[in-house]
Amino acid sequence: MERSMELTSTQKKIIDAAIKIFSEKGFEGSTTSEIAQVAGVAEGTIFRHFGTKKGILQKILLQAVVNFQRPEVLVSLAKLIEEGDDQFWIQIINEQLGSVQQQLPLLKLLFYEAQFHSEVQEIMVEKVARSILDLISEPIVKRQSSGEFRSFDPNLMVFSLIASIWGYLVWKQIAPDQEKLDEEQALAQVLDIWLHGVVNPQDS
């Protein structure tokens, strides 16, 4: 019961500091001393709570899994696909883009570190990615069976969509000034491409 939820305020400070530092410098590039300093606690306190440096990462992962397993955005996205209402999409963006962007560093961190830590990878794949896949592919399959969607591999369809969005968001962060498009418009276009393709239908 005290497994994943209960975070004392000290633990919360440390976790927040760790997410910040890990995101900026990567797990290996970060030092517990800097985390302690940013968290405003003594270095020893970290080890009292998390045992090892990796313990912090694992706690972060655990917390994230809970939060990301059925995130608002994705639920909305699933609903959107199910209902096929393009206007709804704009609304989602406006409502939830902020929280997505706020959590983007954490997600990026976890997916990146997954490469190097098999326990992290396992959980990210099994829990986070799988649940996203399941959540989004469900409405897709529904609309495939109704004939509205073409019959590609559903997982692949999810990837195409998620990867496009992810790619856009990450790119915007790396090279912020390169892009002059309005956020809303950009994401609407990405969705449009995914839905209807780049080819002009008149043409085909």
Add this chain to the structure above:
Amino acid sequence: MERSMELTSTQKKIIDAAIKIFSEKGFEGSTTSEIAQVAGVAEGTIFRHFGTKKGILQKILLQAVVNFQRPEVLVSLAKLIEEGDDQFWIQIINEQLGSVQQQLPLLKLLFYEAQFHSEVQEIMVEKVARSILDLISEPIVKRQSSGEFRSFDPNLMVFSLIASIWGYLVWKQIAPDQEKLDEEQALAQVLDIWLHGVVNPQDS
């Protein structure tokens, strides 16, 4: 003239070992001692040639920029888009998928480390990403002006395509057994989605 090409055999051994280790453990997670061991040279030899650990990464980057500025695959991809021949796509996959997949770890490494080393980021964005963007967006713009392609932001169109492919490849590596689709087919589907969308045209 001897700027980026000429690598002595010792240097090549070290670079190859470094790419392997860096890819597996990240830059910070790797040790020069392990690189030396894998390369089959003394640790001191590394520093005789590259000065610092970071010097190895920078040399890797330099070599990669040369190789990636106009990679075969992308040139073929550009041609494919220009000519609109789907069959051609299959052929490209068969011919060049191997080399892409072989270089994927290196590319992933460099984009990953770009987060933490601004010199790397600068070059990856300015040289590698930009040249890919330019290369692929050219034929897209051409077909947009002929009315064959819809008028989205060209950069966004490139992202949708590249990110989808990248996402598929990375995912396949992370979770190899999850996917039973044939490689060729999978990539062909990804391209199809990008070209024509997921929505069944009859339906729209």
Add this chain to the structure above:
Amino acid sequence: MERSMELTSTQKKIIDAAIKIFSEKGFEGSTTSEIAQVAGVAEGTIFRHFGTKKGILQKILLQAVVNFQRPEVLVSLAKLIEEGDDQFWIQIINEQLGSVQQQLPLLKLLFYEAQFHSEVQEIMVEKVARSILDLISEPIVKRQSSGEFRSFDPNLMVFSLIASIWGYLVWKQIAPDQEKLDEEQALAQVLDIWLHGVVNPQDS
């Protein structure tokens, strides 16, 4: 206030060990590992307190500057010159020679390393040497204006005296068995030479 004085016992152990090792082998010839061993602490502890190897040297310098700026011996020497009492000289020697000789290695070290570290040189020249010059030249100038001392350049007069004493002390350390003179007598003779010259006055 806690600038230069407060040394924890750990810091004191390290500083003492460092003075010993540096004096014996020079700064570059010493290793932090040996200093740690002599100090009876872990090597890491040194860096926790002084940051770098050079940091130890700088702390030593700082401490020394405080101690040497107005050392007992020199104050006594100045008084001696002012009052012109030769017997007083003998007394000073007996009282303070021990402490001078004990600090000689440290002083030698600092003047030696001043050659190679400009920050050290600056402080040794500006703070230590200058304050010695000022301290000793003051009574000299006083006795010059009263006509008791001949009118040489005062700094030069200080040098002649200090260098003679220094030379004798250093030499005695380098070649201990060469000299059979009694310490007191020897230094009294050095002072006598400086005061009255080697030439027999009857002769001139």
Add this chain to the structure above:
Amino acid sequence: MERSMELTSTQKKIIDAAIKIFSEKGFEGSTTSEIAQVAGVAEGTIFRHFGTKKGILQKILLQAVVNFQRPEVLVSLAKLIEEGDDQFWIQIINEQLGSVQQQLPLLKLLFYEAQFHSEVQEIMVEKVARSILDLISEPIVKRQSSGEFRSFDPNLMVFSLIASIWGYLVWKQIAPDQEKLDEEQALAQVLDIWLHGVVNPQDS
């Protein structure tokens, strides 16, 4: 026969470079690589000729001993003391100060390194210092027995003189701008102090 003289031109280049670098950075602070570079030879060449880094220092010492055992200046200084001609002193300064100053770094180097290398110390004490002592004390003893010089310990008298001169020269190098005295005058004053003391004879 080929013991101390014969230096091939390559050896000479290396020795010269080594004296320069050793003087600037101390023995331990110098690298064979820098010496090789300054000498314009390959690093390996140094070891072909001198075996080890210390071998260079020993060769320097050997050469120096030959040159310093009866150096012109000291012979002149001895003559000066013997003949008691103050004007002669000025002449010596003008003639030989340059060569002294040129060799000062080498001498300083050897006396400094003597602290850390017992073989060097032995030779510097036994050969160089002793021969200087003997050379200069001889005329002193002569004038003592004639009653012209007071009967201090002769070695001490030599020290007072040499240390004063040495002190002045070294100080002038360390703190060049501090001293406005003319070189000639300064050294003449140092000699005068040694000969006749600082006390005004009228006064005594």
Add this chain to the structure above:
DNA sequence: TATGAATGAGTCTTCATTCAT
């Protein structure tokens, strides 16, 4: 419980020395 000084294994880096060419 929180602290932070102390630890020491492990890292990057240097450099005297060797040796095949």
Add this chain to the structure above:
DNA sequence: CATGAATGAAGACTCATTCAT
């Protein structure tokens, strides 16, 4: 003989982790 690439032992320094207070 001279070269300079390669070596590897040793050095300065870092940092996760421990523990007495």
